[in-house]
Amino acid sequence: MEGKSNIFTIASRTGYSVSTVSRVLTGQAAKFRISKKAIDLISETARQVNYQPDLVAQTLRTKQSHTIGLLVPGIDNPFFATLSGIIINLLAARGYHTLLADSRESEQEEEQALQMFKGRKVDGIIAVPVATKADNLEQIGRDIPVVLIDRHFKKTTLPYVCTDNYLGARMATDYLLDRGYKSILAIQGVPTSMPNQERLRGFTDAIKGKPVHYAVAGNAFSVENGHDEIMKCFSDGARPFDAVFAFSATILLGAIDAFRELNIEVKRDVGIISYDNNGFLDFLDPAVTRIEQPLREASSMAVETLFGIIDSRREGLPEPAVCQRLIPPTLVVRSSC
Amino acid sequence: MEGKSNIFTIASRTGYSVSTVSRVLTGQAAKFRISKKAIDLISETARQVNYQPDLVAQTLRTKQSHTIGLLVPGIDNPFFATLSGIIINLLAARGYHTLLADSRESEQEEEQALQMFKGRKVDGIIAVPVATKADNLEQIGRDIPVVLIDRHFKKTTLPYVCTDNYLGARMATDYLLDRGYKSILAIQGVPTSMPNQERLRGFTDAIKGKPVHYAVAGNAFSVENGHDEIMKCFSDGARPFDAVFAFSATILLGAIDAFRELNIEVKRDVGIISYDNNGFLDFLDPAVTRIEQPLREASSMAVETLFGIIDSRREGLPEPAVCQRLIPPTLVVRSSC
DNA sequence: AAGCTTTGCTCAAACGATTGCGCAAAAATA
DNA sequence: TATTTTTGCGCAATCGTTTGAGCAAAGCTT
Numbered sequence: 129m130e131g132k133s134n135i136f137t138i139a140s141r142t143g144y145s146v147s148t149v150s151r152v153l154t155g156q157a158a159k160f161r162i163s164k165k166a167i168d169l170i171s172e173t174a175r176q177v178n179y180q181p182d183l184v185a186q187t188l189r190t191k192q193s194h195t196i197g198l199l200v201p202g203i204d205n206p207f208f209a210t211l212s213g214i215i216i217n218l219l220a221a222r223g224y225h226t227l228l229a230d231s232r233e234s235e236q237e238e239e240q241a242l243q244m245f246k247g248r249k250v251d252g253i254i255a256v257p258v259a260t261k262a263d264n265l266e267q268i269g270r271d272i273p274v275v276l277i278d279r280h281f282k283k284t285t286l287p288y289v290c291t292d293n294y295l296g297a298r299m300a301t302d303y304l305l306d307r308g309y310k311s312i313l314a315i316q317g318v319p320t321s322m323p324n325q326e327r328l329r330g331f332t333d334a335i336k337g338k339p340v341h342y343a344v345a346g347n348a349f350s351v352e353n354g355h356d357e358i359m360k361c362f363s364d365g366a367r368p369f370d371a372v373f374a375f376s377a378t379i380l381l382g383a384i385d386a387f388r389e390l391n392i393e394v395k396r397d398v399g400i401i402s403y404d405n406n407g408f409l410d411f412l413d414p415a416v417t418r419i420e421q422p423l424r425e426a427s428s429m430a431v432e433t434l435f436g437i438i439d440s441r442r443e444g445l446p447e448p449a450v451c452q453r454l455i456p457p458t459l460v461v462r463s464s465c
Numbered sequence: 466m467e468g469k470s471n472i473f474t475i476a477s478r479t480g481y482s483v484s485t486v487s488r489v490l491t492g493q494a495a496k497f498r499i500s501k502k503a504i505d506l507i508s509e510t511a512r513q514v515n516y517q518p519d520l521v522a523q524t525l526r527t528k529q530s531h532t533i534g535l536l537v538p539g540i541d542n543p544f545f546a547t548l549s550g551i552i553i554n555l556l557a558a559r560g561y562h563t564l565l566a567d568s569r570e571s572e573q574e575e576e577q578a579l580q581m582f583k584g585r586k587v588d589g590i591i592a593v594p595v596a597t598k599a600d601n602l603e604q605i606g607r608d609i610p611v612v613l614i615d616r617h618f619k620k621t622t623l624p625y626v627c628t629d630n631y632l633g634a635r636m637a638t639d640y641l642l643d644r645g646y647k648s649i650l651a652i653q654g655v656p657t658s659m660p661n662q663e664r665l666r667g668f669t670d671a672i673k674g675k676p677v678h679y680a681v682a683g684n685a686f687s688v689e690n691g692h693d694e695i696m697k698c699f700s701d702g703a704r705p706f707d708a709v710f711a712f713s714a715t716i717l718l719g720a721i722d723a724f725r726e727l728n729i730e731v732k733r734d735v736g737i738i739s740y741d742n743n744g745f746l747d748f749l750d751p752a753v754t755r756i757e758q759p760l761r762e763a764s765s766m767a768v769e770t771l772f773g774i775i776d777s778r779r780e781g782l783p784e785p786a787v788c789q790r791l792i793p794p795t796l797v798v799r800s801s802c
Numbered sequence: 803a804a805g806c807t808t809t810g811c812t813c814a815a816a817c818g819a820t821t822g823c824g825c826a827a828a829a830a831t832a
Numbered sequence: 833t834a835t836t837t838t839t840g841c842g843c844a845a846t847c848g849t850t851t852g853a854g855c856a857a858a859g860c861t862t
Contacts, residue, residue, distance in 0.1 A: 134847095134848055134849085135848065135849065135850095136848075136849095144811080144812090145811070145812050145813080146812090146848090146849085146850095147811075147812060147813080147814095147850080147851075148810085148811060148812075150849065150850060150851085151811095151850090151851090154849095154850080156850095156851095160810080160811080161808085161809055161810060161811085162810065162811075163809085163810060163811085166810080166811085180580055180583060180584050181584060181848085181849075182525075182584060182586070182847085182848050182849070183581070183584035183585050183586075184521055184524045184525045184530070184584075184585065184586050184847090184848080184849090185525050185817090185847070185848035185849040185850090186848080186849055186850080187521045187817095187849090188519075188521045188522050188525050188817050188818070188819090188847090188848080188849075188850095189816080189817055189848080189849045189850045189851085190817090190849080190850065191817080193521070195564075202550075203546070203549065203550035203553055203554075204546075204547060204550035204551070204554075206543055206546065209540070209541075209543065209546030209547070209549075209550065210541060210546070212540065212546075212565075213539075213540035213541035213546065213567070214541070216540055216565060216566075216567055217540075217541075217567060217569070220566070220567065225564060225566070225581060225585070226564070226565050226566075227532075227562060227563070227564055227565075228549075228553060228563050228564075228565045229553075229557070229562070229563075230550070230553055230554060230557065232554070243517055244520070244562060246517060247517050247518060247519060247520035247521075248520050248521065248562070249519070249520075249521050351744075381745070381748050384748055385747075385748060388750075407688075408718070408745050410722075411718050411721055411722060411749060412748060412749065412750070413725075413749070413750050471817095471818055471819080472818065472819060472820095473818080473819095481841075481842090482841070482842045482843080483818090483819080483820090483842090484820080484821075484841075484842060484843080484844095485840085485841060485842075487819065487820060487821085488820090488821090488841095491819095491820080493820095493821095497840080497841080498838085498839055498840060498841085499840070499841075500839085500840060500841090503840080503841080518818085518819075519817085519818050519819065520819095521817090521818080521819090522817070522818035522819040522820090522847090523818080523819055523820080524819095524847095525817090525818080525819075525846095525847050525848070525849090526818080526819050526820045526821090526846075526847055527819085527820065527847090528847080803862100804861105804862090805860100805861085805862090806859100806860080806861075806862100807858100807859080807860070807861090808857105808858085808859070808860085809856105809857085809858075809859085810855105810856095810857090810858100811854105811855090811856090811857105812853105812854085812855085812856100813852105813853090813854080813855100814851100814852100814853095815850105815851090815852090815853105816849100816850085816851085816852100817848105817849085817850090818847105819846100819847090820845105820846085820847090821844100821845090821846085822843105822844100822845090822846105823842105823843090823844095823845105824841105824842090824843080825840105825841090825842085825843100826839105826840095826841090826842100827838105827839085827840090827841105828837100828838080828839070828840095829836100829837080829838070829839085830835100830836080830837065830838080831834100831835080831836070831837080832833100832834085832835075832836085
């Protein structure tokens with residue numbers, strides 16, 4: 129049998145009505161006391177004609193798409209690629225499909241993606257927001273369950289699961305201070321982004337009052353940025369800092385590249401610590417000490433939270449308390465500082 | 466105005482019929498000679514009530530979802546993450562959305578994902594197949610345009626865009642031979658996968674007839690595999706090979722890790738070359754000589770091909786000649802061998 | 803045997819859009 | 833003025849499901 133079988137073909141082949149067929153096929157047979165005979169015949173016929181329900185029609189009718197919209201600001205960034213992978217698989221395990229959109233750090237593309245999600249009737253949204261104000265997402269959140277991940281807004285009613293970037297930066301900085309470094313360069317990423325701001329705050333708070341020299345440079349979570357800032361500071365054989373705190377793995381890589389060009393040896397000449405998970409950092413020489421974010425835990429918590437809201441709304445139950453979690457990151461000690 | 470506006474609300478607010486509203490909103494006004502007055506009023510009203518078409522209903526009616534199904538065997542693998550990112554952005558540029566599914570190297574999950582795509586009425590599918598026989602995908606391909614990427618089947622009528630793994634492996638091996646290596650260990654990935662088989666064939670063909678000792682080991686595209694095989698061969702201070710050809714970047718990393726444990730220095734003690742793109746490989750020390758696949762080119766060619774089929778089927782035109790391309794990879798020379 | 807329950811199913815209206823066909827009024831032509 | 837043509841729009845079916853309401857036949861009760 130070929131592709132175009134629908135509930136109607138089954139109805140006419142079995143002699144039952146489409147209602148009965150539908151109820152059997154959606155497992156509602158018992159509830160409507162369909163006879164065993166009918167159940168068997170219909171199921172068997174469905175199998176024979178290789179019936180696959182039209183999920184689009186189903187969605188239109190039931191208002192449930194079994195699809196979640198996932199919005200990230202740059203799928204080409206390994207960090208978000210990993211995150212997406214984890215989330216997609218968590219969703220798949222629950223029988224949900226994923227519409228993936230990339231806002232490419234653009235508010236406008238974010239807005240478009242959200243509208244698309246809405247038009248597609250996704251059952252929920254998991255987003256790494258790029259907007260600076262929560263309005264848009266909160267607006268959408270009234271129609272569709274939304275959970276933020278990795279980034280959130282300062283004052284928002286939306287649930288989020290992020291890692292504690294302030295804490296992470298403090299941990300990193302404190303570690304550097306403990307190791308005796310006296311002059312630290314922080315290379316930051318996108319200054320307007322929430323994680324960056326928190327990391328910066330953690331960094332400066334940790335250093336405040338200590339007899340330590342420091343500076344902040346940079347403006348993007350990119351390899352180029354890391355490279356360029358190091359070149360600027362360390363050119364002409366200068367060694368103005370004895371340690372560098374890279375706010376992302378990409379920045380770190382750029383820095384390492386620059387150090388190589390400058391013939392500055394990491395660890396011997398300058399200590400270096402990084403943010404971000406990246407198994408890759410273990411293969412560098414020396415392996416890079418870093419702040420890792422518990423991505424798996426955060427993802428799974430975000431997914432739980434999302435389905436908590438979805439389920440309660442579907443059942444008409446009161447919504448669970450808004451979950452706003454900051455998960456503490458972990459310091460992974462290697463040998464780069 | 467709030468979310469629940471549909472074509473009907475606009476119709477009643479303007480006094481026009483839903484037909485007219487629909488035609489205006491889908492840009493068919495001219496074709497049906499709708500008056501300028503009606504056009505203006507309807508457009509303005511749509512704006513006021515913040516009308517967003519229900520894409521699900523639209524899909525049901527028009528049989529076009531503006532969605533492409535993307536199937537990869539492991540989104541957590543950086544290679545496929547990068548590939549997905551590129552493809553998603555190419556599709557977005559054409560106004561298409563992406564349903565992303567992960568088969569996790571399982572034929573069964575692949576099959577499920579394909580059925581899901583079909584049920585969701587995707588307009589086309591781009592897949593990195595894991596199945597060993599083409600049947601399933603060819604079957605689907607009759608209903609929905611399908612283009613394979615990265616992996617293909619030996620004899621298939623399906624269009625594909627892959628890189629020439631045979632050639633790549635030859636290039637890598639020839640390079641090693643040119644550099645004077647005399648004893649080469651190849652560590653392969655999943656033996657049943659097409660790319661692996663081709664790489665293996667390229668490797669052995671390149672070495673055939675040369676006075677060179679070689680061996681093949683391994684069975685997965687994973688870090689562990691790379692690590693374990695090196696440990697097996699090089700334990701007890703043995704140096705049975707003077708060069709290693711890793712069939713993937715993950716394998717390479719495992720190998721490097723093992724060499725570190727064994728106190729074997731890459732380049733001085735053993736040459737090493739790898740397959741796969743991975744910007745990361747440049748940051749290792751020494752930077753890794755490798756075979757890079759033109760991912761961007763392949764992706765864009767796959768997308769072009771796909772839309773070639775989609776467009777011709779939509780217009781009822783004869784289908785374009787089946788595009789089956791093997792793109793030559795490039796040797797990126799660094800300093801690991 | 804009359805009434806009440808249960809059983810097992812069908813009818814038809816949604817869901818929100820698109821679209822072939824038709825048709826009245828206005829304009830153009832004869 | 834009568835006919836034809838053009839303009840501008842509406843009717844209602846359709847896509848493939850789900851679902852509230854209803855109903856005949858069979859079984860049970862008294």
